[in-house]
Amino acid sequence: MQMIPHNKVGLIAADLRAVESVLASGWIAQGPAAQALEADFVRRFGSGAACALSSGTAALFLALKGLGAGPGESVAVPTYACSALLNAIFMVGATPRVVDVRPDDFCLNPDAVMRQAADARFVIAVHAFGAPADVAGLQIRGRRVVEDCCQALGGETALGGLGTQGEAAVFSFYATKIVTGGQGGLLWSRDPAVAEAARDYRQFDCRETYVPRFNFQMTDIQAALVNSQMTRLAAIRTRRATIVGRYLDALPPGLTAQAGLGDMGRMVYRCAVLVPDRESREALRAHLTAAGIGCIVPVERFELLHRYLNLDPENYPVAERLADTALSLPLYPALSDAEVEQVCLALQGFRP
Numbered sequence: 039m040q041m042i043p044h045n046k047v048g049l050i051a052a053d054l055r056a057v058e059s060v061l062a063s064g065w066i067a068q069g070p071a072a073q074a075l076e077a078d079f080v081r082r083f084g085s086g087a088a089c090a091l092s093s094g095t096a097a098l099f100l101a102l103k104g105l106g107a108g109p110g111e112s113v114a115v116p117t118y119a120c121s122a123l124l125n126a127i128f129m130v131g132a133t134p135r136v137v138d139v140r141p142d143d144f145c146l147n148p149d150a151v152m153r154q155a156a157d158a159r160f161v162i163a164v165h166a167f168g169a170p171a172d173v174a175g176l177q178i179r180g181r182r183v184v185e186d187c188c189q190a191l192g193g194e195t196a197l198g199g200l201g202t203q204g205e206a207a208v209f210s211f212y213a214t215k216i217v218t219g220g221q222g223g224l225l226w227s228r229d230p231a232v233a234e235a236a237r238d239y240r241q242f243d244c245r246e247t248y249v250p251r252f253n254f255q256m257t258d259i260q261a262a263l264v265n266s267q268m269t270r271l272a273a274i275r276t277r278r279a280t281i282v283g284r285y286l287d288a289l290p291p292g293l294t295a296q297a298g299l300g301d302m303g304r305m306v307y308r309c310a311v312l313v314p315d316r317e318s319r320e321a322l323r324a325h326l327t328a329a330g331i332g333c334i335v336p337v338e339r340f341e342l343l344h345r346y347l348n349l350d351p352e353n354y355p356v357a358e359r360l361a362d363t364a365l366s367l368p369l370y371p372a373l374s375d376a377e378v379e380q381v382c383l384a385l386q387g388f389r390p
């Protein structure tokens with residue numbers, strides 16, 4: 039039986055041609071393609087400035103640095119996220135304040151920020167699996183918000199494109215993300231000075247004066263790959279939404295999913311279904327695997343940020359529960375209709 043992988047890169051002939059033309063041009067380091075990517079983001083967002091980078095983590099680091107997070111400052115982060123957030127915070131010398139999430143959309147709970155991160159002047163608001171975090175609810179008391187759009191590129195709400203509400207937004211072009219360059223990242227900031235500082239920082243060569251910088255550049259090979267996929271971002275969103283709609287229709291009684299998966303404008307990065315407990319999650323995983331369907335636990339219990347930092351799990355009941363009960367289904371434009379049907383049939387045949 040042919041296994042349906044949980045994730046698969048969906049490059050098309052036009053993407054390969056875009057890379058080929060950069061290779062043939064003789065300029066493969068950061069250059070015109072990276073600049074075009076930056077211009078594309080500024081045009082899409084209608085303001086601000088952008089800086090193409092080597093990874094989403096580099097973008098997080100430079101966003102925090104540019105907004106003034108450093109030693110003596112703390113940064114609120116959702117615990118149901120990835121350790122890249124902690125890495126960026128420690129890299130600027132700030133202190134993470136790990137906060138629990140909301141059970142419906144898996145995003146930062148603004149009330150929990152008040153309880154668990156009262157002193158934090160900065161927040162990394164992750165749009166978890168594409169779900170829009172409550173940026174306005176986090177911006178109170180002068181808190182500065184970095185929108186982590188690594189899982190939400192191209193998502194929109196009634197307020198506009200995700201990334202445009204906070205002080206800065208970061209994106210990742212890692213292989214499993216919505217659009218990929220193999221690796222890569224981008225920082226957009228409302229205040230152009232933040233992205234400009236990042237552009238200065240990423241390039242060390244041939245500078246008149248010395249200050250510490252670091253090579254965080256994206257190559258034009260990566261940028262060409264990203265630019266080519268960006269032209270079909272709307273189609274990627276539609277295809278993902280169509281697949282998710284079919285999965286939701288096929289969910290048997292007892293299974294639910296992250297809230298809002300069918301919302302207009304949502305870029306669904308992951309289709310996370312929820313079962314009642316850890317035992318039924320393992321049963322669902324075994325059932326789907328036997329049916330030839332690759333699925334993953336999107337955030338394992340040991341990956342929860344409060345566990346990495348040895349904080350008391352009792353203070354993070356929602357994330358602890360999500361880590362036990364969520365399972366992610368295959369979701370990418372390269373899935374064929376027949377494969378989607380195979381997933382639906384397997385879901386319908388599961389009894390929790």
Ligand SMILES: *Cc1c(COP(=O)(O)O)cnc(C)c1O
Binds near residue numbers: 095120189212
């Ligand atoms: C992938 C990801 C990152 C890190 O991006 P890299 O390009 O892998 O460094 C950060 N935050 C979130 C939410 C991500 O999904």
